[in-house]
Amino acid sequence: MAKLLLRGMVLPMSGAEDFYPQGEVAVDGDRIVSVGAKGSAPRGFEPDRLLDRSNDVIMPGLINTHTHAAMTLLRGYADDLPLMPWLEDKVWPFEAKLSDEDIYWGTMLALTEMIRSGTTTMSDMYASMDRVAEAVLSAGTRAALARGMIGSAANGLQALRENIELYRACHRAGEGRLRVMFGPHAPYTCPGDFLQRVKSEAESLGAGIHIHVAETEAEIETIRQEHGRTPVQWLNDLGLFDGPVLAAHCVHLTPADMEILAEKQVCVAHNPESNMKLNSGTAPVPELTRRGVVVSLGTDGASSNNNLDLFGEMRSAALQQKLRVDSSALPAYEVLEMATVKGARALGFEEVGMLAPGFKADLITVDFDQPHFYPRFSIPAHLVYAAHAGDVRDVMVNGRMIMEERRLLSLDEKKICAEAEKRAKGIARELL
Ligand SMILES: [Zn+2]
DSSP states (O other), X not given: OOEEEEEEEEOOSSOTTOOEEEEEEEEETTEEEEEEETTXXXXXXXXXXXXXXXXXXEEEOEEEEEEOGGGGGGTTTSOSOOHHHIIIIIIHHHHHTOOHHHHHHHHHHHHHHHHHTTEEEEXXXXXXXXXXXXXXXXXXXXXXXXXXXXXXXXXXXXXXXXXXXXXXXXXXXXXXXXXXXXXXXXXXXXXXXXXXXXHHHHHHHTOOEEEEESOSHHHHHHHHHHHSSOHHHHHHHTTGGGSOEEEEEOOSOOHHHHHHHHHTTOEEEEOHHHHHHTTOOOOOHHHHHHTTXXXXXXXXXXXXXXXXXXXXXXXXXXXXXXXXXXXXXXOHHHHHHHTTHHHXXXXXXXXXXXXXXXXXXXEEEEEOOSGGGOSOSOHHHIIIIIOOGGGEEEEEETTEEEEETTEESSSOHHHHHHHHHHHHXXXXXXXX
16 A cells, blocks of 8 residues: 655644644555654655645544434434424434435435545444445445444344344454444333343443433433433443443433443543534533543434534534533533544544554545634634634545545545435425
8 A cells, every 4th residue: 555645734633732833644554654743754754645735734534423324314304393293203204214225325425424524433323234334335434333223112123133243244344444333222212121132242242332311301301200210320220331332412411420421431422513403402511521531522413413514513512511611611622632532432443533653544634725714823723613624625544545635536426415315305205
């Protein structure tokens, strides 16, 4: 594989002080060889190609730790409704009509949007995950995949068998670009014995669990009535937190819940825009991070967001906490960490999320030669408060360029948009 030298403003995300205004990143094959000031590449490193991006910021690819990728097909199909009518009358009937092929094209649409907005890794929970894996492998990105399982549904055990099969077929596939987790949907859709079964299967394979937790007040009330505890306490009592767990949302937590999450090293995927759009509430992010909980960032599905743009999500995350707590809450660099290093930790990808020697070469360049990035007082502040998806110029995953000068190299964007349009409109017509 080729040797590449990138020059530009390097923000490696290895520490708040680390920044090289005239820096360079050397890549050999799928790995980063060196990161530092211009001229820091090792002696004898002879690049096949020099990419001069002196007006760009070179940084790690962004990591979306909670989404349902194929829900791009529902983007704009139903909005501005209360939660239950939105789910029962719109989302669930539409989803019931999705074929494997629909899910494949919906995921391809999501991946196209993600690459264009600088996301190199996603954590997806949905159905037909073998087709989702196929989409990720062809897009050239990285993903942690979980089969979403409704334990109380008739196909609950079948979904669990599919998750096990997915693990055997796809975990560490694609040169390590895929990981597989287990995806029990939520405490209010999965009975206790089902969750324990999932836990023991995940444990025997050494896999992590990805689950929605404490998303709405209604969920807290349901679990309290059924089990006399909070969802976090109930899951902990079931032993679910004994292995690695990624808990999405965690909006409604007691101080005791937060202590449990910290003690059990449960990671939290924070989804501020979905939480706002569905009127779920505001997650206590600073309170969690103060206790040492790893909080990463997610968009949730495109039907409750309505895009998969992590630049927008970073800005929303920061602003939401400033509104809730005070203007010093969740500073820019911390938000960037949520979307990079902490995302990698939450998903168990140990060699991405940071630009460092020996790490996998997952990186993006952001075009800073634009009016909204001047004057250049603070690069982290600009990335969080001023940048948007369209500022991303290049995207590399595992040492391979998948977008260059905003041209997609791994996907046929026109065909993907046309397929998604045709399939989504077809389903909507059937439901009229
Ligand atoms: Zn979700």
